[in-house]
Amino acid sequence: MGKPMFYINGEFVDENNALISVMDHGFLYGDGVFDALRVHNGRLFQLDAHMNRLYDSARIIDLPVPLDKEEFKKIVMETVRRSGYQDCYVRPQVTRGIGSLGHDPGTCKESSIIVYVTPTPVLKKERSIRVIISSYRRPPAFILPPESKTTHYVNNILAKMEARKRGADDAILLDIRGFVSEGCAWNIFLVKNNRVATSSISSSILRGITRDGVIHLLKEMNIPVEERDITVSELFTADEIFGTGTGSGISPVIEINGRKVGDGRSGSITNEIENKFNEFINETGVSVYE
Ligand SMILES: Cc1ncc(COP(=O)(O)O)c(C=O)c1O
Numbered sequence: 001m002g003k004p005m006f007y008i009n010g011e012f013v014d015e016n017n018a019l020i021s022v023m024d025h026g027f028l029y030g031d032g033v034f035d036a037l038r039v040h041n042g043r044l045f046q047l048d049a050h051m052n053r054l055y056d057s058a059r060i061i062d063l064p065v066p067l068d069k070e071e072f073k074k075i076v077m078e079t080v081r082r083s084g085y086q087d088c089y090v091r092p093q094v095t096r097g098i099g100s101l102g103h104d105p106g107t108c109k110e111s112s113i114i115v116y117v118t119p120t121p122v123l124k125k126e127r128s129i130r131v132i133i134s135s136y137r138r139p140p141a142f143i144l145p146p147e148s149k150t151t152h153y154v155n156n157i158l159a160k161m162e163a164r165k166r167g168a169d170d171a172i173l174l175d176i177r178g179f180v181s182e183g184c185a186w187n188i189f190l191v192k193n194n195r196v197a198t199s200s201i202s203s204s205i206l207r208g209i210t211r212d213g214v215i216h217l218l219k220e221m222n223i224p225v226e227e228r229d230i231t232v233s234e235l236f237t238a239d240e241i242f243g244t245g246t247g248s249g250i251s252p253v254i255e256i257n258g259r260k261v262g263d264g265r266s267g268s269i270t271n272e273i274e275n276k277f278n279e280f281i282n283e284t285g286v287s288v289y290e
Pocket residue numbers: 036156182183184185186187205206207208209210211244245246247
């Protein structure tokens with residue numbers, strides 16, 4: 001039960017009235033940032049972490065957020081409350097705002113603040129995924145800072161389309177040096193001899209909130225975990241691989257470029273971490289309706 005609800009520059013509106021100007025530089029030039037959260041059983045998961053990342057994303061691209069962080073959190077909570085959803089997707093977004101044609105942000109008077117609360121998008125057909133290694137690479141910080149979750153997703157979209165054309169569900173992108181970076185919208189972990197590794201922030205990744213949660217849980221479980229450079233050969237020789245993301249949760253990767261990962265099924269550490277992560281979701285989160 002519930003209905004999509006939006007907040008746009010000071011007003012709560014339904015889907016039919018959720019309109020922004022075609023002169024908003026977020027629409028014209030992808031000049032904006034966003035974050036993506038989920039509500040599980042009426043509880044907003046990792047609100048602080050996502051809002052901190054949103055403000056950091058904005059700082060990286062020098063985008064003013066004309067709203068105090070605590071105020072913004074209250075607006076996010078209120079938009080969810082007005083939707084009535086117990087389980088949903090929440091997307092706070094800040095764009096450069098309305099300006100003239102021409103990408104100069106100097107013509108934009110004030111950033112736009114938008115919150116979307118919608119049903120959770122279905123990002124995968126099955127729990128496990130088959131992937132390819134994309135011919136597109138994640139951009140390094142001197143091209144487009146990957147630590148900022150900007151609204152500029154064409155790189156990820158091209159990789160996703162390539163994956164679909166090659167009959168896979170998703171793609172792994174390498175960084176500019178040829179080390180493993182991340183999936184189209186998820187971070188990557190591999191397991192070898194009961195040790196876990198994930199690409200470090202020097203591999204052009206978005207530092208995922210799910211990734212941070214999984215690293216924390218692995219440490220609690222006394223499973224060794226390293227953040228470091230990962231080679232493509234390590235992917236081909238891994239016992240298990242899984243992806244992590246807000247939208248897709250924990251995704252066992254069972255095939256890469258047509259080759260089986262391990263025995264071609266979700267592995268035991270992947271299963272264990274998925275269970276722990278689901279417990280973590282149920283135990284934490286800010287209650288929206290109380
Ligand atoms: C490029 C990219 N990497 C990683 C992630 C995973 O981040 P999180 O766990 O915070 O959802 C996302 C999430 O949307 C993403 O877009």
